[in-house]
Amino acid sequence: MGVFKKVSLKDIAKAAGVSTALVSFVLNGKSARYRVNEETAKRVLKKARELDYRPHSSSKGLRYGLSKTIGVVLSDIANPFFSQVARVMENEAAKLGYTVLFGSSDENAGLMNSVVNSLMNKGVDGLVIVPCEHAEEAIGGLVQNRVPVVLFDRSIPSIPTSYVMLNNHAAAYAATKRLLAVGKKPYLVAYDIRLNHIEERIRGYQDAMANAGKSKQARVLYLDRSDLQMSAQSLLTESIEEEECDAFLFATNKITLTCLYAFKRMGHEVFDRLKLAGFDATPAFDFFPTPIDRISQPVEQMVKKALEIVITYIHQEDVSLKKVMLEGKYVESPGGAR
Amino acid sequence: MGVFKKVSLKDIAKAAGVSTALVSFVLNGKSARYRVNEETAKRVLKKARELDYRPHSSSKGLRYGLSKTIGVVLSDIANPFFSQVARVMENEAAKLGYTVLFGSSDENAGLMNSVVNSLMNKGVDGLVIVPCEHAEEAIGGLVQNRVPVVLFDRSIPSIPTSYVMLNNHAAAYAATKRLLAVGKKPYLVAYDIRLNHIEERIRGYQDAMANAGKSKQARVLYLDRSDLQMSAQSLLTESIEEEECDAFLFATNKITLTCLYAFKRMGHEVFDRLKLAGFDATPAFDFFPTPIDRISQPVEQMVKKALEIVITYIHQEDVSLKKVMLEGKYVESPGGAR
C-alpha cells in the first residue's frame, strides 16, 4: 500500500513527446484556440487515457486562484433536516461543478469559528453558513474581508449579508391559524435563543393569536437547552393540566422529538386529545399515535438559491445583497383529520 | 463583495523585512531547529497575526505531496445511520488533523465511481468507502493503484482490502435467538442484493434458525428495491396471514421504516401481536405503537478504527491488511417486554 504516485502533465508530455503546455491545451479543450495539430491532440488524449490522468485540482486552483470548492457550515449534519440539506447541497453543487466541504457548529460560536477557519484554510471559494447564536463577530469579519458568504436557514439582521431562509413568520402564522380554526388553544414550544428564525416563528405565532383576539391565551414555552427533556416534561404537563392548552406548535424538529418523548411518558390519555404541528418533519412524526401536522420547507429550492448566490459572488458578477425568503407548506397529517 | 485577497507568506516576509523561508520556519515551529533569532521570530509572529495569515493548505499539500484530506463515500448521507457516521467522521478526523470530504453513491456503482474520481481529483490522501453492489472493479482499481483505502460497513470478499464493519453474522444470529427465546416464529426482511453485510445478516438468521432446529420455519423476505413499499406490503401480509409468522427481524433501518409504514396501513390488530427487531434504530422506532428491539452498532469505535487504518496507510507505516469486525449490541426496546 502507500501513496499512489499521481500521473502529472509532465508524464503525459514525456509519453507523447510534447511540452506540458500543449498537453494542458489539449486536455482543457483549447486545441482549437491554440490551433493544435489534430494528430498531436489525438496522441496526447490517448496517452492521457492510458495513464489514467487525473488533473490535480488544487494545483489548478493555485494557479488561477479558485478552488471550485464551497464550505458549508451546518449546525449538526446528523440532524435530519440538515442531513437532507447536506445531501441536496452535495448534488446541486456537483451539477454546478463545485465540491462542498461540510462542518458542524453544534450551535456553538466558538466551534463555528474554528470550523469556518479550517474551511477557509482549505481554500474554499465561498461559504454557506447556518449561523448560530453569537456568530455576529465571526460573520461580520468574513463580510469585512469580502469573503463570499450567504447565510442559510437563519439571518443576522444586524449584519448586512445575503441569506436564504423560510418565511418563518408567515409559516408560523399560518400554522397557528390552522390550529385556531379547528377550535384549539395552541401554545408554541421554542427555545430561549437569540436566533432569528426562532424569533420569527414566535412572532408569527403571537401575531396570529393577536389577530384572532386571543393574545391573552397565547403562551410560548421556552425549553431549557441544558435539560431539554426535563423542561419539556414539566412545561408541557403544566400547560395541559393547569392551563387547558390542547394544541402545540413545535418550533423545530428537535423540539418536536423532545416533546414527543415527553408525551409518550405522560401516556395516551394525555396526548390523545391534543392537536400537534411542527416544523420539518421526520419519519418519527408518522408513527406517533396522535397525528402531527407539519410545516415543510422547500429545501431543494433553498439550496439551489443559496449556491447560486455564493457562486455569483465568487465570480463577482453581482455583488448586491440578496435576501431570499421562501414560503413553507402546511401539510395536514395523513394520520387523519381530528 | 468578491474574492478576498489572501495574505501570503510573501506579504508577511515583506512586512517583517525577512525572507519567506524564514517566515515559513517560524510559523511551522522550526525556529529552534534553524536557530532563528528570537527577536526576528517574534516580529514575524506579530506580523502574521496582524495580517490574519492563513496558510494556504493546498499549496502546502502541493509541496509535500499530502493534502491532509480523506474522502468518505457513503451510500446516502441523508440516511440517519450514515449521517451519524458522517458527523462522527468529521469530529474524529478533525482531532487527527484531517478534513473529510463526503460523497454519496446512492448504492449505484456508476455514481460511486464518479464520486470516487472527483474525490481523487480533489487530492484526497486516502478513502473510506461504503462499497455498493458491483463496486468490485472500482475498488479493485484503487487497490491496484495503491490508493490508501478502507471499506466501511461492508466488505468485498473477492478483493483483498482492509475493512471495518459490524460482525453481522453474530448480530443477526443473536437477534434471531432472542426472538426465538420468547417463543416467536421470526422471518427476516432483507433485499435481494449482493452486499456482504446483508448476506451475512441473512446467514446469521438462517444459522440461528437451523441451530434451533427450525430450518423449515425460516424464511427470508426479499423486498423489491424498485418498489419497496408495495413489496413490503404484500410480503408482510402474506407472511402474517398465511404463514403464521409473528416476528420480524429487519436487515437495515430503511427496511424497518418501510415495513413500519406497511404495518401502519394494516392496522393495530395486525401489528399488535408482532415482535419486531431491526438494525440501526432511528427515533421513529420509539414511537411505533409496538415496541421494536434494536441492534446498535458501535459507530464511534468503527469510525475511529477506519480513520486509524487509512492514516497508517497514508503514512505507509503498516501496509498489512486489517480486517476489523466489531460486535453489535442487542437492545431490548424500552417500550416494555412483550
Added chain:
DNA sequence: CTGAAAGCGCTTACAG
C-alpha cells in the same frame, strides 16, 4: 503549430 518560461503559495536542502 509548438516550446520555454513565469508564477500561484509553500517548504526545504543548500549556501553563506
Added chain:
DNA sequence: CTGAAAGCGCTTACAG
C-alpha cells in the same frame, strides 16, 4: 542566523 533557489502541478501569455 538568514537568504536565494528549486520544485510540487498547473496555466497562460509570449516567442518563435
